[in-house]
Amino acid sequence: MPWKSIKPRTRISGHPLSQKGIRWVKSRLDHCFKHHACSNGLNKLLPARILSFKRSHEGEISIKLVEKPNESGRYAVLSHCWGSQLSFTTMTNNLSDMMQGIPWTELPRTFQDAIRYCLELGIFYLWIDALCILQDDKNDWQIESAKMADIYQNSYISLAATSSDSTTTGCFPKHAPPTNLSIRNNPLLSRGWVFQERVLAPRILHFCNQELVWECGEQTCFECGTLTKDGDRLPALSGLAERMAPFLGKYLTGLWDKSLLRDLTW
Numbered sequence: 494m495p496w497k498s499i500k501p502r503t504r505i506s507g508h509p510l511s512q513k514g515i516r517w518v519k520s521r522l523d524h525c526f527k528h529h530a531c532s533n534g535l536n537k538l539l540p541a542r543i544l545s546f547k548r549s550h551e552g553e554i555s556i557k558l559v560e561k562p563n564e565s566g567r568y569a570v571l572s573h574c575w576g577s578q579l580s581f582t583t584m585t586n587n588l589s590d591m592m593q594g595i596p597w598t599e600l601p602r603t604f605q606d607a608i609r610y611c612l613e614l615g616i617f618y619l620w621i622d623a624l625c626i627l628q629d630d631k632n633d634w635q636i637e638s639a640k641m642a643d644i645y646q647n648s649y650i651s652l653a654a655t656s657s658d659s660t661t662t663g664c665f666p667k668h669a670p671p672t673n674l675s676i677r678n679n680p681l682l683s684r685g686w687v688f689q690e691r692v693l694a695p696r697i698l699h700f701c702n703q704e705l706v707w708e709c710g711e712q713t714c715f716e717c718g719t720l721t722k723d724g725d726r727l728p729a730l731s732g733l734a735e736r737m738a739p740f741l742g743k744y745l746t747g748l749w750d751k752s753l754l755r756d757l758t759w
């Protein structure tokens with residue numbers, strides 16, 4: 494079903510980090526926990542490698558990569574487009590440095606924005622593929638990538654930098670004057686996210702160009718107030734689909750060729 498344009502209303506917060514924006518997200522979370530059967534993402538075993546961060550009383554954010562935390566808790570995942578150049582990744586030769594601490598200024602803007610958003614939601618762990626998988630270690634990449642479905646499924650929330658085409662542009666939208674809102678042309682989205690979105694993240698918060706969009710197992714909700722029916726759910730996170738292709742086969746507009754029969758009958 495094609496996406497309809499949505500007329501903007503004054504209910505839009507203007508910025509995801511505004512008090513109004515945060516309140517809206519918290520109200521969606523609250524509603525999801527109280528009224529939906531969506532997985533709660535609480536007390537899940539943390540992924541084997543994950544970013545851990547905290548903010549001091551002075552407002553300074555300290556970040557480090559932790560391995561095998563072997564503890565349960567809640568964590569977010571980041572869905573993002575890598576862009577043509579992603580120079581800031583975890584490799585075998587910088588892993589120990591990343592575990593000592595990651596200087597805030599070295600992080601690409603999209604990662605900084607995602608961490609700031611987590612802190613606003615009281616989340617202190619974030620999984621980002623570029624940092625939590627050793628990008629130059631084929632063995633590590635195969636082991637960790639194969640866990641991606643579980644990692645997404647067990648997450649508390651997935652933050653989707655839906656309107657960003659690279660890690661340097663940040664999660665949050667450019668503030669173009671709202672005229673006629675549409676989410677069709679966002680870089681991270683592609684058509685046909687039918688099966689995977691229900692298998693993976695229980696809740697997705699999309700940072701779109703002019704508003705936030707909430708998507709969970711039972712509801713898709715626009716910050717402007719529009720609630721869509723189940724059949725109108727957001728389409729695919731194509732970057733994730735591409736990265737899972739080695740394990741699940743070619744991505745066929747919402748289905749994987751290796752499980753095509755099962756997906757069609759789901």
Ligand SMILES: [Zn+2]
Pocket residue numbers: 524525526529530531709710711712
């Ligand atoms: Zn829900």
